[in-house]
Amino acid sequence: MALKKGLLYCFLTICFLFNLHSQILEPVKWESTVEKISDTEFKLVFKAKIEKGWYIYSQHPMSEDSFAPTTYFEYKDQDNNYKLEGDTSEPKVEPVFDEIFEENVVKFKGEAVFYQRISLINRTLNQVEVFVSYQTCDSSKCIPGDYTFNLSLDGSIVEKKEVIIDERSKRLSEALDLNVSGWDKYEEQNVEEKSNLTIFFLGFLGGLIALLTPCVFPMIPLTVSFFTKSASDPKKGLFNSILYGFFIFLIYALLSIPFHLLDSLDPGILNNISTNVTLNVIFFVIFIAFAFSFFGYYELTLPQSWSAAMDSKANKIGGFIGVFFMALTLAIVSFSCTGPILGTLLGSSLTADGGATQLTMGMSGFGLALALPFTLFAMFPKWLNSLPKSGGWLNTVKVVLGFIELALALKFLSNADLVEHWGLLKREVFIGLWVIIGIGLVLYLFGKIKFPHDSLLQKLSKGRITTGILVIAFVIYLIPGLTNTKYANLKLLSGFPPPMFYSLYEKTSECPLDLNCHKDFEQGVAAAKAENKPILLDFTGWACVNCRKMEEQVWSTSDVYDMLQDNYVIISLYVDDKKELPEGEQFQYLRSNGTVKDIETIGDKWATLQTINFKNNSQPYYVLLDHNMELLNITNAYEPNAETYLEWLKMGLENFRK
Template sequence: MRNILLLFTALLFSTTLFSQIFEPIKWESNVIKESEDIYVLQFEAKLDKGWHIYSQKEVETDDIAPTATEFTFYNVEKKYELIGETTEPEGIQKYDKVFEMEIKYFEDKVLFTQKIKRLDPSLESVKAEVFFGACDDEKCLPPETMEFLLNFSNEIKRDSSSANISQIFEPIKWKSSVEQESKNIYVLQFEAKLDKGWHIYSQKEVETDDIAPTATEFTFYNEEKKYELIGETTEPEGIQKYDKVFEMEIKYFEDKVLFTQKIKRLDLSLEKVKAEVFFGICDDERCLAPEVVEFNLNLSNNSTSDSSTSVISSEDLVKSKALNVDIKGWNKFPKEDVKDQSYLKIFVLGFLGGLIALLTPCVFPMIPLTVSFFTKGAKNRKKGMMNAILYGFFIFGIYLLLSLPFHLLDSLDPEILNNISTNVTLNVIFFVIFIVFAISFFGYFEITLPASWSNKMDSKATSVGGVLGIFFMALTLALVSFSCTGPILGSLLGGSLSSDGGAVQLSFGMGGFGLALALPFALFALFPNWLNNLPKSGGWLNSVKVVLGFIELALAFKFLSNADLVEHWGILKREIFIGLWIVIGLGLGLYLFGKIRFRHDGPIQKLNLTRIVIGVATFAFVVYLVPGLTNTKYANLKLLSGFPPPLFYSIYEKETHGPLGLNAYTDFEKGVAAAKKHSKPIMIDFTGWACVNCRKMEEQVWSNPEITKILKDDYVLISLYVDDREKLKKEDRFKFLKSSGNIKSINTVGDKWATFQTLNFQNNSQPYYVLLDSEMNLLNTTTAYTPDENEYLKWLQEGITNFAKK
């Protein structure tokens, strides 16, 4: 069941991939020893220009007021005591026109301090958190919680902002406990505390094919059969109501919820039970990505513990801290904003997809029939025109609405979408789906939605009438035409899954698609004489479907290639991939020239100009692909960069991780050691096996002779693949400690480098390039996808110049 949920989540969250984290405030913490047992905890906030945070002094008012800064110190075991209150500087006090009151706030930099007395000498660290809101002159960000772990033994300044990079907003905290009911009967308890406004869903699964909330699911690891579960995991009654977002009855819990599982111990040597919970949480506006929290429940002491501390070891803690390499020089070289793909480009691509859909047998014949229905069936021509335009508007709106769930569910862990987009199972599923789409377009069967859906919509369109009736007519068209539009929409979704866009990008694509479908109905209603110029329906419509089938077949292998690259199966090397495309291209060309026929094709009496032009273009494309099969300098097919596997994933040579024959280290520590040895600067290349823009940079920009020479001779290149699913050695795997106390399992190479990038550079997009010296000093502004060769060359040269100065 979890795999199904993960797949569903992947489809919903795929379009928010590679979004950049925006934080106008950075926190640092520090511990100063004042005397034997007296310590001063310091919390310094550095704010971007124009931003401010507010005083701790709360404003006693029932009106809207700014979010007061609030510190909390966790001292459950009473190992220390607070001396006085948390202090703050004078700050700025003025009348605020927005809040209409006197407020006190801080700009630029502010230091809060809290003095404590250590009562227990064994105390090594203090856990604290600050709740705050940040505003500028135009807007305020949602209040946020930052957590700190202040270490006494080292008394070293610890940059908590670095830790915060991996801490995405977490409005839920889990605790576990064990109660012994009798000699071998135990009750395992899992308590979830939720921030105000957030809720978690019941374990009861919703049996529906529609979008549904993520059910809570517990898993108990019992490979050695040392215990047995007694009954199911119980939960309280909760709240049951109709949810407008999911359009169904749902059951959820707010504030606090306790789940319990009774077990019987069969082996007296059993001391711990390992369990995990898979869950999703939402508020009234958004949902966070489903998450897994692990527990280790100790049966011997029956104590309550925070789930994070029950599964993290001191060794894991050391490895977690080791990922933070303390990058210096951000004040000299600020991070470059990673720009989203052009929304206009995505809109145009969606529009083109809609135009293609218009030429399919499911849609094209509907144009004259529907327009004639509106223009001739109305009381007057003006009314008919308005109805047809409204019909087109509803078609546009329906496809635009399909992207709304992506906006509701786009608050994510910055690495989870990268994991989802490169998920092997998901890519293989897309491969199978596209193969099925292709076979459908070839005419061997049709993919249709249940007839009851379209019949129901059609009956409503007939019975309701008026504006609502027109809406149901538009919805009927969308359902009836699914067998032709579905594969095209699947291509749009699949393309968004592996791109750097977000929910907004998908909306632009869906909007373009809907607009292309809607325009003919409005335009032909305005100019009905144009209907006479439309070509008649016939065998050419089926030919369009078959051509689309060949295209779907070619795209299918892109998804299989993604899975092959990530898992290093070696079944789709570059030359094999290109060979398959050549075969598909030859098949398409032969079809266009009438040498191949499918089930619904009639005999071609005479080749028309369109088939000849497209057929010649297809064969020309096949000729262009042929050098890609060779081991020559012409094998770099720059026009296709990002689609075939990279040049170095080849049958002609042993696989390396360096494109264009470059020597690239795939381990950060080894790369830094080489840079020290050879006294060279470092270029970190955060990349991915399934990253299209990474391949474009390598094959279109890095292939420039000057750039290749610089990368080869003047830099130590470190390529870190954030989507590499290769398992780390057992001794290298660990639990990464988030600043919130929750953990992330670092099991693969990709897990490690994705966390490393987010932690140190507050960025999780690829490609992403960083120039450093071996002491972790920045040499230049970080950069991302830069298709301009001259601009990228200048960036590299500037890094060398700055390195020489150091």
């Protein structure tokens, strides 16, 4: 029962994290006052105003093994300053049964007032800092919260310590506020759900691929047989198999939680991580290492002591917790095969396009795909007979994944190259390396290349021949990308190779598709006024996959291209540009939460401009504006349908002409 409560609490936490990007919930507002009792005694009063349908919990759990959260007050700097007289008091409320944690708890709704008496030791003390942490819940989710009070003992209230920035920083910060108007005319477009669903299925596909590796596939019949044969009755064996699958799913879903915590501290931090040059180079090196591990030259595993410890706990403890440790053992033991696939998922989803929410969706899809066979084969054990036998084909799958890892490694090096403008991996060099990797894969599939763990290839299987033909077709498709012709735009790969303007061939413009664009906001607005055209504000990124897809699949269509070329002034602002601003243009920006962000690079400036004016930090993000910074249509994001995007542009142009 206790484990069930804990799992339920974890589930509710995950539900909250899933919604972290889509809305900011603050169901509890805090107020505080100070009541003077004497020259050395004061009563601190903390009032929580709680929205309808929400509640917070008592400071005191009903029992030692309670899983329900508690409210906690921490009184700072007490030593030699003041002492607490008794405990912090709270409203007297009768316990009620809580369906979330399945136990009796004390919880407060509407309003809750807490009191704490203090006696001064240091008579000159005039301010007390108090920190409160709590959980606020409704019928479906729980949200962690905290608040810091700075109380003046003369009765006045200081909510936060004032952070001061210099006048130049204030002036430059204010210049980023465009005072965009027209919000009441249009509803903001929300396409996050579609994107999240896509990454979930990609994660699910990654999990299915992981099942076909030598680390996981042989475990399916062994584990299912263990549960169905070792249990005292078939129903218990089936239940344990289902629980085993659930724990596999849960483990991988929970791995994404640290990234949500990072994202909650600074919404732009995940974009900074995904475009960080050092991290992208590290990812490149790691993927190369993963690739040669898949080729069989060595094996990358987590410390054997970890899996031994988990396996030992599973055998000793038994029951629900024992099944959990068995699932954790599988995750550790299979790391040499699942690690590279998870790394691909991490690198591709941890971007500004979706951040930690997409990562959670991808990890959940991966865990679900990995867990399903263990459950389904336990429910229908006769299906085990239809499974192919383990053999050399598993190593073939692993080597093919090694070639794929090599290709994906280049993407991370390309990200770093684009952001820093090194010029190492121009578009044609990138595609050329993919052609070479593809040729190597074809030679392996047809038996011309062998790796350490390959068995003797007596004849080519249908699978090898079919896969080899598909790879040949893919290599042929890549070849026009090496040319400077109209066929060089490989639309099926948009977003993976560098953009077409990042080329070995001389280009007339560094803008997408050689369109007229400006990379400085003020210059772009001046050009729009001079040409009397509306503005397409394009928040983009050098390492943004969906941005390249939009440019090479949607902007490249003749109607959209002509509309952009003839009727709009494009201002493309790269939020991940790491080029430093001139020293005189660098400044500090004071966020609404009281923290300071250093604006040091071009990307810092444009990312902050987007957040201030549009409360959004995803890319691509498109805004149609007139010269007075008034919206001409709803804001737009990733829209792969060219006709829909064209109609959006037409409506903006029509509103501008009105």
